[in-house]
Amino acid sequence: MFSAALAFFIILAGCTQPAPPMQNGTANATHPQQNITPPPPNLSNVSIIITPQENLTIGQNYTPPPPPPESQEIVYTHEPNATFAVYFIYVGDARSGLQGDAILIRKGDLAILVDAGPEGTAGKVVDFLKERGVDNIGVLLSTNGDPQHFGGIRAVSSAYRIQELWWGGNDFNNAAYRSAISDVSPKAKSTRVIGRGFNMTLNGMTLTALNPLGRQFNDVNNDAVVLRLDDRNFSMVLLSGVQFGAQNEMLNHEQPLLRCDVMQAPYYGLGAGTANVGNFLKTLQPHAVVISGGPDESAASGGSRDPFRRTLKDYGIPYYENYVNGTVRIVSDGQTYSVGYFTA
Numbered sequence: 001m002f003s004a005a006l007a008f009f010i011i012l013a014g015c016t017q018p019a020p021p022m023q024n025g026t027a028n029a030t031h032p033q034q035n036i037t038p039p040p041p042n043l044s045n046v047s048i049i050i051t052p053q054e055n056l057t058i059g060q061n062y063t064p065p066p067p068p069p070e071s072q073e074i075v076y077t078h079e080p081n082a083t084f085a086v087y088f089i090y091v092g093d094a095r096s097g098l099q100g101d102a103i104l105i106r107k108g109d110l111a112i113l114v115d116a117g118p119e120g121t122a123g124k125v126v127d128f129l130k131e132r133g134v135d136n137i138g139v140l141l142s143t144n145g146d147p148q149h150f151g152g153i154r155a156v157s158s159a160y161r162i163q164e165l166w167w168g169g170n171d172f173n174n175a176a177y178r179s180a181i182s183d184v185s186p187k188a189k190s191t192r193v194i195g196r197g198f199n200m201t202l203n204g205m206t207l208t209a210l211n212p213l214g215r216q217f218n219d220v221n222n223d224a225v226v227l228r229l230d231d232r233n234f235s236m237v238l239l240s241g242v243q244f245g246a247q248n249e250m251l252n253h254e255q256p257l258l259r260c261d262v263m264q265a266p267y268y269g270l271g272a273g274t275a276n277v278g279n280f281l282k283t284l285q286p287h288a289v290v291i292s293g294g295p296d297e298s299a300a301s302g303g304s305r306d307p308f309r310r311t312l313k314d315y316g317i318p319y320y321e322n323y324v325n326g327t328v329r330i331v332s333d334g335q336t337y338s339v340g341y342f343t344a
Contacts, residue, residue: 092294271303
């Protein structure tokens with residue numbers, strides 16, 4: 001019996017695990033293997049910053065966050081002190097009698113295109129942009145629903161990425177204009193309706209809309225977008241196709257912002273848009289005027305520019321005509337500027 005008891009004691013002793021060693025009187029416990037966090041995978045050339053009290057354990061069920069949405073901001077290299085240029089591109093056509101407006105504002109790699117001329121001469125606009133090294137358009141502004149202004153915007157949007165499309169928000173019940181805006185808008189990162197009170201600074205240039213004031217006239221010309229540009233000590237106003245109604249209304253309510261160094265003639269300087277412009281010019285007296293459009297001065301196109309030219313001469317205001325000597329260019333460093341005809 002004693003032998004049986006001894007055998008039982010030996011078996012019991014063999015099944016007992018030894019106690020963990022003691023260090024300074026405390027047991028050195030080993031954690032279970034399944035609770036050890038495995039080392040992260042090899043992430044060479046990647047810096048990981050771990051902030052205090054933040055659990056960044058990587059597990060098999062980790063789901064990365066979705067990528068951030070594409071920026072809706074206008075992207076360009078910020079060069080607020082750079083020299084800039086404004087080109088009144090000649091997009092008219094003597095044979096067909098086409099008038100047209102297409103104005104490129106270029107500062108660094110930021111390109112703003114105001115209108116794109118008629119559809120029939122859109123190729124001129126695209127070619128000019130390519131010659132100037134434009135690779136994308138920050139802002140495409142359609143000032144009104146006249147096909148001589150908006151006809152080329154489809155061609156431009158097909159040739160270039162458009163970051164923002166700006167327009168006045170009124171299609172003037174013109175199905176062709178509505179269709180053009182509908183076609184171009186999805187190609188832009190965003191579309192913005194602008195009118196009086198709108199103001200934005202891009203690359204040091206402040207752009208301010210002086211017109212339209214809603215659908216005040218519900219007229220394709222008088223409800224056109226009028227844009228003022230300020231860059232340091234230089235200022236310019238682009239009058240698009242506004243005629244007497246909008247001219248007079250702005251003179252009464254926006255006179256300080258109409259005063260500028262260089263002004264674009266309203267309605268191509270033609271009689272239909274400048275018959276009552278004398279008081280407008282006498283009050284504002286810009287230092288120079290650019291007349292854009294085409295050479296046709298027939299009654300069907302709006303009438304002779306001679307009265308407008310005489311008024312400019314009477315007030316000693318120099319003027320430049322892009323349908324006479326080609327594209328007009330303004331170059332400014334924000335302090336001084338020059339106006340002349342551009343030859344590539």
